[in-house]
Amino acid sequence: MGLKALDYETMNENVKKVQYAVRGELYLRASELQKEGKKIIFTNVGNPHALGQKPLTFPRQVVALCQAPFLLDDPNVGLVFPADAIARAKHYLSLTSGGLGAYSDSRGIPGVRKEVAEFIERRDGYPSDPELIFLTDGASKGVMQILNCIIRGQGDGVLVPVPQYPLYSATISLLGGSLVPYYLEETANWGLDVNNLRESVAQARFKGITVRAMVIINPGNPTGQCLSEANLREILNFCYQENLVLLGDEVYQQNIYQDKRPFISSRKVLMDMGPPISKEVQLVSFHTVSKGYWGECGQRGGYFEMTNIPPKTVDEIYKIASISLSPNVPAQIFMGLMVNPLKPGDVSYDQYVRESKGILESLRRRARIMTDGFNSCKNVVCNFTEGAMYSFPQLRLPPKAIEAAKQAGKVPDVFYCLKLLEATGISTVPGSGFGQKEGVFHLRTTILPAEEDMPEIMSSFKKFNDEFMAQYEDNWNRSRM
């Protein structure tokens, strides 16, 4: 055998550093068990359709027609598709330059970006420029593209919440940058304290890191908290003072389960604050078709909107986007449909509203069921899921459990989650995959299992948890004797 150019030793070190627990050890073990015939409930990723949520009917009708435009010429098409879906399909096809099978503009179909801009304007009350909106194959790709522009080397730091969705830590590792953590306060409902931010930045700078950007996930993942307007103002002021680009991950903006803190976009608050801040702070906002009540994860549709980014920089971002030629066209149509939904009077409007409300109301109920369920468990404390799709209960693991984990060569929450998986088939992601304070443990689950399955899942969890806690607390008691 000759020399090998690519083996583990000679691989790019940054790749080796990447960790993405969402599809890491727990998921791989769960998949193994599933192959062996065990029933697994996958709550490791925000993937609604995988847990029985149905796609909304109207967008699927429209995209199916766009896929097969010859149907539009068939006299019988009206027997299977409603008139408004047919009209909308024709509308989107007319916006493309050759149907779904042609590369679009590298930034996305201009007509769809215009619809996104109009959505943003309706939502926030401020005009948005379609030229500063780029459609991407999922929001994740957009995040990677922007971080790629920001991170020049390990001297560049990006402020990331702890806990965070590990796309950020993984991407920063891949790009060879530095993650600058700022801790969310669990006892204050995962609140963001600007003093924590200041401290994090100071520490980073002391180490010689140039802090370049700040990520906020609002509503939070895995934590679910919705930022208040006051909080957003503080953050924007902070970015202004410290000259940071704000990256606003707002993919869960339609997943709000309480009424005290509705979703307010970072951009709206920024514009409300007026000049000079509104003209100075650089903001990139991300959205997707994967979450909300659409849950169309498999389409890979997203966008980012740039605010106060200079034209030359926008040109460079466009240049990088053009290497990938174009985002996938069907997902662009999903995006158009999402931001430009049906109106009262449209044939399919009632069904659309019924389906949408059904999903959102159920998610709200499930958020409550899960939070209460976790809080009823021994040594488990859980903040309410104000938004997004996750529950992130804290597990107060007894010292003996932590010791047992060490013996098994596992991080304590991984140890717990593996045991939970073996006992109940519930596949979660250990809190260490998201980051947490030293010595504090969590797991992340989604609130997505079907409502009718929830009681059984929660009771199955409680049985496992209470037995686990009893087992390791008994041992502890015994050892003290």
Next chain:
Amino acid sequence: ILYCNIGNPQSLGQQPITFFREVLALCDHPAILDKSETQGLFSADSIERAWQILDQIPGRATGAYSHSQGIKGLRDTIAAGIEARDGFPADPNDIFLTDGASPAVHMMMQLLIRSEKDGILCPIPQYPLYSASIALHGGTLVPYYLDEATGWGLEVSELKKQLETSRSKGITVRALVVINPGNPTGQVLAEENQKAIVEFCKQEGLVLLADEVYQENVYVPEKKFHSFKKVSRSMGYGEKDIALVSFQSVSKGYYGECGKRGGYMEVTGFGADVREQIYKVASVNLCSNISGQILASLVMSPPKVGDESYESYSAERDGILLSLARRAKTLEDAFNKLEGVTCNKAEGAMYLFPRIDLPEKAIKAAEAAKKAPDAYYCQRLLAATGIVFVPGSGFGQ
């Protein structure tokens, strides 16, 4: 404006393959499969194929993130298609479905390039995805020159020469990119040539990155597409002998579904620990778009003789391919008739790459306009005719 800058067939009027679109439409909206009226709108075998595909997707949920390598059943289909094409088995676990072939190329560059000391051998002229990706990942492009005088021939002696030169400069050459059929050059490699390339990679310990997205675009009877996997296996070389990554896409061929962003890489000859890392990187993006995955499986397993849609499918396919072959010839002849222009035959792919012998005065005028000579020519052409070409300097020459 006539856009001839990009291989984007459906933007220039090429029609998609009906059977593929039928299946995709049904998978996009499976609710209609239960309606009897649907049978009046779709062919029976497209309905059957849609059911078959949906049964391979957990919960029939085409809106769910799939396995990060792509839906298992679709990878099985693709592996079977590779085996049918090559006569050598393919493992579905070697397949990574991606949003087009380009992201797969980026993934490999990410793994291979540690610093500017790592070099990747690339053909000149090349499709600039490679130069761009290498630059983005901080590596060094090591050029090897295709020979215009011999129909853009690839000489292993040239590969050796460039390899040695770069090594003497302290570059560690990690991989060899071969685009077959070539872009922009259109040549289809002869099998003997391919064997020599495989041998070279094996000896020098290089990863062979085989861009084979134009595998179904071959226009000359005297040449055939042979995958590098087939060539390697036919030489008796297996997993332990050669590290090979083969890229395929739904964007080209006769299907031309650029906007769908469907493709895959088949990864063979790497250790399990490397494979884990590839999987890990793929998992950060969760998965590629499902519709594109389905299309990739259709491309690698189209209707067969006897299927209800076979006649119309093959008529559409042959219509497109024969037309492409005619257009390749027509344009080649037309370029060769022009003053100061010579053009190699396009044996495959979707491009012509004529050589323009620019007069001295034209080159001076370009300098004065602060443009590369071929960019100056192309700009003048655009202004005069509305035809959009890409200057050769964009590909290397």
